[in-house]
Amino acid sequence: MIDVCLLGTGGMMPLPNRFLTALMVRYNGKSILVDCGEGTQIALRKSGWSPKPIDVICFTHYHADHISGLPGMLLTMGNAERTEPLLLVGPKGLQRVVKALRTIAPELPFEIQYHEIEGDSDEFTLPGMNEFRIKAFKVNHNILCYGYTMHLDRIGKFDVERAKASGIEMKFWNRLQKGETITTDDGKVFTPDMVLGEQRKGIHLTYVTDSRPTDSIAENAEGSDLFICEGMYGEEDKLQKARENKHMTMYEAAELAKKAQVEQMWLTHYSPSLVNPKEYLPKVKDIFKNSVATKDGRVITLRFEED
Template identity: 45%
Template sequence: MVDLALLGCGGGMPIPERYLSSLLISYKGRKILMDCGEGTQVSMKILGWGFKSIDVICLTHGHADHIVGLPGLLLTIGNSGRTLPITIIGPIGITAIVKGLMVIAPYLPYEINILENPQEPVKIKAPLNATETTVGEFNDLIISTLELEHSTNCLGYSLYFNRKPKFDVKSAIENEIPKEFWNRLQKNEVIMDHGKTYFPKLVFGAERVGIKISFITDTRPISKIKAFINGSDLFVCEGTYGDENDIEKAIRNKHMTFSEAAKLAVGGEVQELLLTHFSPSMLSPEEYKDRSEVIFKNTIIGTDRKIRTLSFKD
């Protein structure tokens, strides 16, 4: 299963009880952070999920409400004893932005690898080495990106957690696989023995459906989003404005209303919609929930440190 915590659901500026854009995803003890707005560290400390096991940081864009918490967080991760590299993914220009921010956090005990505007899906495995203990792995997490329509270069993200097929004893026996190789093949090793080659697929059953999470914020509702988020178990989307009377602001500032996010959820055939990135002028987003719910029933209004757990389906 995959656990998520909405660390901050605000946009623009933080207000009491609402930090800025950030989402933490935990899978088998490893973590991915989506955005790192002001208050991210405080929310993580309250949550108690830990800092050291963050392996990937996905940044949507370089605006302050999505990135200003990054230098402090990277220092805290370093102080936690991490020595393994961290991967940062972001849009065009993110390398220069991150390097600029690192002026105030120049000494880290680990490397940072930056992937700028990747054009192909990125496969991520949790880094493992002999000097640091880990409690799990990503098992081929696939991260895809989509260029969005905002006032600066901005990316949307889709994360797909593959699920390994079940071990099939019958298949292993029918393929005459020696029992001493079963465990190694389950770990995706290819084994050569006495002129024979044994492939992992020979001991596995049918493919199983994984978990898909999409994260879209700071954009107008462009048509490409529906296909990009299609089939998501959870669609985390900005809802900067709840009131339909604010549509002109949404268009001018290149954001979305609750109803626009809901229409994307319907078009993308997602399971749940989690609204976030609320304007600081909208003090009670719950009051506008019906604007989304009338279009897409399974709407959730985000709050700081709201937790969701997504389970694999058999």
């Protein structure tokens, strides 16, 4: 299972009742933060989640509302006596941008590692978590910007009869089930495919902000259990403004959700002028029924389908 918390839902500037867009994802003791705008630390505390176990921070792009909270976050991690390395992921120029921000956070007790995304997409895993895949894919904003998908793969069921028929001793079963290839002392080789059935449906999460609708979004979000997408404007007369500033309306987000056949969509990254996003939800639901106009701190646990 994957725990998901949408820490903030605001775009451009934080408001008294709305933090800037940031997402926290937890799986198997690891935490991934996507974007870190001003106020993200407060949003974390308000949600009851901690910054101490964050293993990686992924950035969609380098506008201030998505990265200006990083220096304070780094200092908080340092003050919490963190010593393990922190991985930062983002578009090309990441190291240059972070070094500039670290002018006010120059001394940290832990190493910062960088992974700069190049090209239209990039997929990677975290150490010891090969079943949890993170993919960045290019979207269409007025600067280089990426969306993210996260896939938790699920292996097939262990087939006891196949294991017995292959003459595999019980002491090897657990290791094979975990994906390990085993070579015995007498030279026999046992592989996981000898005892596992077909791979089962995993969990798929997609997160997109600051973009016009693109084919890449629909393709990467296809079949997502949860699609978190910007809906910056709900007012129907704001479509031209969305086009000019390379953002999306709620209705365009709903069209993407419908095209990608996702299970549910959460709207986020609202314009400061959008006082009550829920006001526009009925028309959004006419396009894609399972849409939610989220508030800060919304939490969900995504689970594997029941057998």
